[in-house]
Amino acid sequence: MSAGRRAGASSIFWRLSRPRSAADRQRARRMAFGVAGSGALLLAALAILTVRVGTASSYTCDESGCYTSFGRSGPQDGGLAPYVVESGLRGGTAVGAVLLVAPFVLLALQALRTGTAARERRLAALSLAGATRRDLRRLAFLEGTRAAVIGALAAGPLYLLLWLVLGPALPIGSKMLPQPGWPILIGWLVMVAAAVPLGGLVAAQAARPAAVSPLGLTRRRQRPLTLAHAVAPVISAALIAFFLRWSSGMGQLGVGLAAASTVALAISVGPWVILFTGWCAARRRGLVTSMAGRRLLADVRTPGRVVGVMLAVGISYGVIAALVVDVTQGDAYDQMFYLAGMAGAAIAIAVAAVVATFSLVVGATEQVLDNARSTAILVALAASPAFVSRIVRRQMLLAAVPATVLGAVLGWIVFGVVVIGSEDEGVGLKLAVALLAAMAAAALSAAVGALVAARAVRPAIRSSSGPENLRTP
């Protein structure tokens, strides 16, 4: 095929890769935001790792309180927090920033997988005109590349914004990010260059689960839970107990394996939490809750994956709340050193919770699109699109909030009651308040994420509610 001939198909795909409808634009924006968020955090990790040793301060405390070596007249580019400056802590802080990338990557991936009714019609029409799967993957590649490049370009300014908040805006001695320099500029340029192939390849891979034909788009059906799904949580729980019991003999390895088993438990128990929540909700008398429960039961595995993250988020809240109780028992240095870090971690977890919950959008959107005809019939008969939105909103709240609150309680029980409660007497009231605070924070962040996600499904609901979907075969 000559270059001129290839240009024909390429020009068509390039035009089609541009988001045209409002729903398509929203999808592209979500993909770009996911890339931009993860890019800014990667740049933050890079900035932390490239801090010049000896340019910043550390805490010194005496009877009059805590202050930094720069004191009240420190240099403008210094004043970094010990988490960033001290070589023993810097790596951990950078890893924390990288871990926060995960929810943003999840968001970008989920946005990629989210279809829109217009996009599905376009793919079916292209297939009718003779587009092969390779052609459609090419289109997905261009869509992904476009969003990834825009996101990577936006990562630079977003990092600057992050630096303003976590640098100049913080007092000397607690700044988390150093002034941007050459490493950040080079890292940003590398990121933009890498976005072209990576965004495209990931998007092309994400397009695989759906089979497109002129008759429409067929997604791989969700398989029901199997015996392996039933056994996995039990084995994970047994491994946690084993490694905790023998961790003293195994040292750091035991603790690491116990942590890995906890992650496995959180992931494997997710679908069961959804199954139980959906089962309970489906039996409620209220129409909205009952329908939301039935929608959860129709596909327990997709939201189940997010539940794993939400459980982990909840556990983190529980542990932090209990740790705060523990730290407030200590001296002024401990309080100054740990509380700032915990506040930062709590904010980071809240962001992770909102972003992770937002990824529920994919499953809900696919469900809405797959059932476009029944949605259109529901709207044509009696309900409004707003009613369908309420059902989806309830569905997301049911998927996110109970799991996060359950996680908070679990984290509080393990760390608060077992570890702290057994060592310190007289902290009962403080621990009780900490539990309430952890549950409230967990519920709030999960609910905010669910509500944001429910808003994001609205375009799919609107496009599925139209009368043109009544004649969909």
Next chain:
Amino acid sequence: MSQVGVSDPAEPVLVLENIQHAYRRTIAVRGVSLTVQPGEILAVTGPSGCGKSTVLHVAAGLIRPQSGTVRLFGQSLTGAGDDERARLRRGKLSLVLQFGQLVPELTGVDNVALPLLLDGHGPTQARRLALGWLERCGAQELADVEPAEMSGGQAQRVAVARSLITSPQLMLADEPTGSLDSIGGRELLDLMIGEARRSGAALIVVTHDNSVAARADREIRLFDGEIASEAVLV
């Protein structure tokens, strides 16, 4: 570019042998066999739910039947992958559906040129040919119009122009006049049958409209997924 080789003029363009297909527990087609010769115009009729569309979708390679064989242009479709089936749709075989077949983001001329563009033709040549086919189909004024601004009949004309641009040897149409009024439907059918007669292509029309069926060379009537009757009309 099609992977399916050049067919013998005397060879049937389509042979279905003992096709059986079910959607979950509902058997849509049971033991259907039929042969379509080059240039033949065949109407597949029957009441709703009798399996007409399923037969057409099997013939077009959109559905893999649970049993039976499909031979298109002398080659079995059994081992053909999705990509090979897609290439067929931009080569020797064309498909016209009742609605929803134009790419919403492309103008009329680009929709018609699409199979050629996908096949690697240059945009200038593809659009020139597309304009020619739009003109033959009486839809030249739709060249720069997007599907959302077209009426049902106009969109069908553009779809027919697109189905003809690759000079197919077999045209498949699933209720092509189903969304049109009687005059628009008759005009569209005149266009499809006229082009099929002129080019010597075979045409299979699935319809429940007797006036459409009456214009075919042969009619096959399905009932409950089986061939209930067969009549030569010319």
